[in-house]
Amino acid sequence: MQLLAIYGSPRKDGNTDLLLNQFLKGAEKAGCQINRLFVRDLTIYPCTACGKCEKEPICPLDDDMQMIYAALEKAEAVVVATPVYFYNVPAQLKALIDRCQLLWHKNKEKKPTKPGYLISVGGSKGKRLFDGVILTIKYFLNSTGFSLKESLTYANIDAKGAIKGHPTALKEAFVAGERLCQR
Numbered sequence: 587m588q589l590l591a592i593y594g595s596p597r598k599d600g601n602t603d604l605l606l607n608q609f610l611k612g613a614e615k616a617g618c619q620i621n622r623l624f625v626r627d628l629t630i631y632p633c634t635a636c637g638k639c640e641k642e643p644i645c646p647l648d649d650d651m652q653m654i655y656a657a658l659e660k661a662e663a664v665v666v667a668t669p670v671y672f673y674n675v676p677a678q679l680k681a682l683i684d685r686c687q688l689l690w691h692k693n694k695e696k697k698p699t700k701p702g703y704l705i706s707v708g709g710s711k712g713k714r715l716f717d718g719v720i721l722t723i724k725y726f727l728n729s730t731g732f733s734l735k736e737s738l739t740y741a742n743i744d745a746k747g748a749i750k751g752h753p754t755a756l757k758e759a760f761v762a763g764e765r766l767c768q769r
């Protein structure tokens with residue numbers, strides 16, 4: 587299975603990077619081929635609502651999204667790792683998601699069939715901490731041909747690397763990656 591892994595944090599080697607690395611170790615062990623996208627290293631301009639993609643699946647903005655559209659279409663499964671930023675995803679990842687309006691237009695009559703997975707971490711606690719991220723990622727996935735199968739979320743993890751002190755998180759991420767690729 588071709589698995590697309592989207593590293594959504596601007597912080598290199600932070601908590602979501604560590605969790606996603608573990609997830610991918612499990613996935614590789616189970617036989618997945620991985621394509622890694624580091625959103626922080628890509629040039630992704632924000633959507634300008636020009637309306638061109640309503641008529642044909644072309645975006646006039648010339649940047650790394652052209653490669654990302656192809657990667658999303660080629661992938662058989664996707665995993666998105668993102669921190670919570672003001673109850674949503676960081677702006678860099680949100681720009682990628684907004685630019686998928688093109689794929690939303692292209693796929694709106696189709697049922698999403700490919701599996702999608704979410705990993706998220708937030709610094710604070712609170713019952714609704716992940717509500718915004720889960721909704722945003724769920725509908726991003728649906729627009730791009732995927733459906734959210736499972737999510738792994740960890741609250742109260744703030745400092746860089748703090749996830750290493752969590753008793754089960756890294757192991758859970760490994761097992762989840764393994765499971766996704768055994769489907």
Ligand SMILES: Cc1cc2nc3c(=O)[nH]c(=O)nc-3n(C[C@H](O)[C@H](O)[C@H](O)COP(=O)(O)O)c2cc1C
Pocket residue numbers: 595596597599600601602603668669670671672673674707708709710711715743744745746747
């Ligand atoms: C700009 C910014 C906004 C944030 N907003 C929230 C928030 O709304 N709720 C929360 O619990 N944590 C928030 N955090 C904390 C991060 O979610 C937390 O530090 C997380 O562990 C970062 O993951 P990373 O190491 O993968 O980047 C924010 C951090 C930054 C830098």
